[in-house]
Amino acid sequence: MKVLVPVTDAATVDDEFEVDGLHVDERYLTHDINEWDEYAVEEAVQLAEAGEDVEVVTATVGPERVEETIRQALAKGADRAVRVWDDAIAEQTLFDARTKATLLEAVAREEDPDLVLTGVQSGDAGFAATGVTLAERLGFQWAAVVNNLDLDAGEGVARVHRELEGGVEELTEVTLPAVLTIQTGINDPRYASLRGIRQAQNKPLDVKGLADLGLDESTLDSPLTWTSTSEPESQSEARIFEGDAETTAGELADVLAEMGVGQ
Secondary structure, eight states: OEEEEEOOEEEEEOSSOOEETTEEOGGGEEEEEOHHHHHHHHHHHHHHHHSSSOEEEEEEEOOGGGHHHHHHHHHTTOOEEEEEOOHHHHTOSOOOHHHHHHHHHHHHHHHOOSEEEEESOOSSSOOOOHHHHHHHHHTOEEEEEEEEEEEETTTTEEEEEEEOGGGOEEEEEEESSEEEEEOTTSSOOOOOOHHHHHHHTTSOEEEEOTGGGTOOGGGGOOSOOOOOOOOOOOOOOOOOOOSOHHHHHHHHHHHHHHTTTTO
8 A cells, every 4th residue: 555645844933033025034044744634644654553564755846955844753653754846846836726726636646545645734925725726637536634544455445534614523534545735743753863864865865847747847737926015004903012110001091091000
């Protein structure tokens, strides 16, 4: 059995930052494995630990920088990894869910997985549509926002518990091959051990471009256009008292009295 886990490195923006063209300047960004993807990786590794002959393959779309992210998944127990990138992809300013799903579809066609586990969404772009779009392109059954998984590989069925809108929860069966988008809280992601980190350096990590996957640059055409990026205006009713402790304490006491506090 083969489980494919697409992962991404999500960017966290510093409290103070500057916008450089369409992007936040790299100086103000911290990249790390996407939170939702950590749960997907853990679920896949647990399936491998519980079953026999289960291979876990991770895949990502990104520059050389993201190899640090994908090796985190390898250190936690994934068997090998695929990174998709080339010069044509590097020129793109926006990867919508359809474009990313198309690239991951090509990887999935080559890998022929029985099960695909993705995070529900990424912590930065937050489209929350890549997983289900990938399922549609592959023609796989799917279930989104899964917070419990009972896999019966022998029967080829995944029994899943998932969250719906309005606090409603659903228990359903999905026939393999399938794509499941994994919600946070489904498990407790492990920390990579020192041994796992060392082993990850020797695990296969293949880099493939569009041509390697049988694709061309038209694959990157998107109906979405990124036109501008700006820092949102912030509004605050905070009042700052300046001066020594006695002065500011008195001013604060007056304000609280005006608000009726303590009356």
